[in-house]
Amino acid sequence: MASRGSNSALSFLLFVTFAVIVPGFSAHIAEFDEYWQKRAEQAENATLEAYHPNPSEVTNHLNQHVHLALSGSNSSRRELKKYNGPCMATNPIDRCWRCDPNWERNRKRLADCALGFGRRTRGGKFGRFYVITDPSDNDMANPKPGTLRHAVTRNGPLWIIFARSMTIRLSEELIMTSDKTIDGRGANVLITGGAGLMLQFIRNVIIHGIRINNIYQGKGGMIMDAEDHVGLRTKSDGDGISIFGSSNIWIDHVSMSRAYDGLIDAVEGSTAITISNCHFTNHNEVMLFGASDKFIGDNKMQITLAFNHFGQGLMQRMPRCRLGFVHVVNNDYTHWQMYAIGGSGHPTIISQGNRFIAPPVLDPKKNATEVTKREYAPESEWKNWLWKSENDLMMNGAFFVSSGNPRAVLPFHTADVISAKPGTYVTRLTRFAGALGCKVGQPC
Ligand SMILES: *[C@@H]1O[C@H](CO)[C@@H](O)[C@H](O)[C@H]1NC(C)=O
Ligand SMILES: *[C@@H]1O[C@H](CO)[C@@H](O)[C@H](O)[C@H]1NC(C)=O
Ligand SMILES: CC(=O)N[C@H]1CO[C@H](CO)[C@@H](O)[C@@H]1O
Numbered sequence: 316m317a318s319r320g321s322n323s324a325l326s327f328l329l330f331v332t333f334a335v336i337v338p339g340f341s342a343h344i345a346e347f348d349e350y351w352q353k354r355a356e357q358a359e360n361a362t363l364e365a366y367h368p369n370p371s372e373v374t375n376h377l378n379q380h381v382h383l384a385l386s387g388s389n390s391s392r393r394e395l396k397k398y399n400g401p402c403m404a405t406n407p408i409d410r411c412w413r414c415d416p417n418w419e420r421n422r423k424r425l426a427d428c429a430l431g432f433g434r435r436t437r438g439g440k441f442g443r444f445y446v447i448t449d450p451s452d453n454d455m456a457n458p459k460p461g462t463l464r465h466a467v468t469r470n471g472p473l474w475i476i477f478a479r480s481m482t483i484r485l486s487e488e489l490i491m492t493s494d495k496t497i498d499g500r501g502a503n504v505l506i507t508g509g510a511g512l513m514l515q516f517i518r519n520v521i522i523h524g525i526r527i528n529n530i531y532q533g534k535g536g537m538i539m540d541a542e543d544h545v546g547l548r549t550k551s552d553g554d555g556i557s558i559f560g561s562s563n564i565w566i567d568h569v570s571m572s573r574a575y576d577g578l579i580d581a582v583e584g585s586t587a588i589t590i591s592n593c594h595f596t597n598h599n600e601v602m603l604f605g606a607s608d609k610f611i612g613d614n615k616m617q618i619t620l621a622f623n624h625f626g627q628g629l630m631q632r633m634p635r636c637r638l639g640f641v642h643v644v645n646n647d648y649t650h651w652q653m654y655a656i657g658g659s660g661h662p663t664i665i666s667q668g669n670r671f672i673a674p675p676v677l678d679p680k681k682n683a684t685e686v687t688k689r690e691y692a693p694e695s696e697w698k699n700w701l702w703k704s705e706n707d708l709m710m711n712g713a714f715f716v717s718s719g720n721p722r723a724v725l726p727f728h729t730a731d732v733i734s735a736k737p738g739t740y741v742t743r744l745t746r747f748a749g750a751l752g753c754k755v756g757q758p759c
Contacts, residue, residue, distance in 0.1 A: 343513075343551055359560070359612075362587075366617060381644070403746075405744055408567065408622065411425075412759075413758065418500065419755045436521055438494065444474050447481070456538065468542055472494035484508040485510040486533070488512070489512045491515075493517040495521075500759065505528070515559040518563050520564050522565070530575060533551040552575070554578070557580050559583050566591070568747075568751055569750060571594070578602060582604075593624075594624045594749030595633070597629070599632075601633045615639065618640070618642070633655045635656075643669060644665075652674055665703050666702075667705045668741065671707060673710065675711065686704075703719065
């Protein structure tokens with residue numbers, strides 16, 4: 316989130332009128348009409364439903380799957396060469412679908428593969444297929460059939476696939492509706508050079524197997540936001556993917572770099588989110604989870620980050636968290652320049668089995684070996700935030716500053732407590748992060 320209240324007195328007035336429902340700041344909806352009021356209320360109800368009162372049960376569930384999927388060696392080096400061998404699914408999410416040579420005929424199998432807090436996400440599983448044939452994006456208020464904007468604004472569930480490889484430049488933010496899957500498998504789909512994806516007051520969305528880079532702010536204007544509704548929008552933030560007041564979201568095998576604002580932001584009471592198998596490169600502020608320390612709706616925010624590779628050219632915020640519960644498990648952090656994981660407003664951060672490789676200290680004044688960073692709170696306050704590191708692999712002097720009382724807050728109980736794999740397994744678990752080059756008739 317960048318710009319807040321950037322424009323006129325009119326938008327300020329509008330802001331005040333819907334601040335009751337959206338207390339944080341502008342939602343970029345210029346006319347918060349009956350349609351959006353209802354959509355916001357439904358989304359809030361969905362958030363309450365999706366929120367898990369005992370998050371450690373969910374983290375255990377994921378850990379157990381990691382344990383089952385892994386066998387064999389560990390190596391602490393990333394493979395530089397492209398892998399050409401037989402299909403190898405190295406983590407439990409991939410194992411669920413990847414090595415099926417008939418994946419094309421069984422595309423919807425993917426809908427049952429999410430783990431972590433977003434594990435109930437089914438996307439467009441119960442809908443028909445919609446094939447994108449036209450990469451253009453010229454008519455915001457009345458998009459052409461066959462375009463991505465037409466597909467994502469249809470009412471009801473849809474499984475969206477692509478007829479061929481294509482580059483899509485979004486003229487304005489792509490305002491999605493609930494119960495959609497965007498499935499880029501089998502084509503090389505690149506969203507670049509324009510605005511990004513907006514998931515606002517919706518639920519149940521899968522985004523899989525695409526690349527998103529070089530994203531800019533949209534100017535705003537009249538934009539279709541549902542099959543039967545066109546609304547006036549203010550300027551967008553310029554995030555790659557913006558999750559705003561939405562729940563049950565799964566982002567998997569997406570490659571992302573360079574956006575005007577964040578690569579992925581999740582704000583305003585968004586919850587039940589899993590971000591997995593993604594590859595992030597070349598960006599400053601990678602992920603923001605929660606935009607205001609005062610927005611208590613974000614107490615319900617529950618997000619899993621698993622098997623992602625935070626790679627070259629990244630600076631900070633992987634993620635930066637507020638208030639919610641973030642499970643960071645078996646990710647590979649090979650590059651950061653300021654810090655990897657940070658936050659304010661007492662978020663709970665459980666870091667398990669990640670690998671953190673600190674940047675070299677070229678200048679002692681720019682020593683960024685600390686993985687963590689706390690903001691806007693003295694130690695007397697943050698010492699009570701639960702930030703915990705378990706079995707993380709620390710390299711090049713990386714260190715994680717823990718806080719809080721782990722025993723008091725994490726009620727891991729009974730015999731099903733299985734730890735995440737140690738950080739030494741991470742290169743294997745994240746080896747195929749990012750969009751895959753799936754071919755029809757062959758395992759991915
Ligand atoms: C949200 O939940 C409340 C309480 O259960 C209910 O009265 C209301 O109708 C729901 N709103 C929508 C839009 O579903
Ligand atoms: C960087 O900072 C850490 C923590 O203060 C310290 O232990 C480490 O020696 C420093 N590294 C260098 C190269 O100065
Ligand atoms: C099971 C196994 O092979 N563990 C090894 C993983 O890598 C570390 C560091 O290279 C070794 O110390 C472990 O023995």
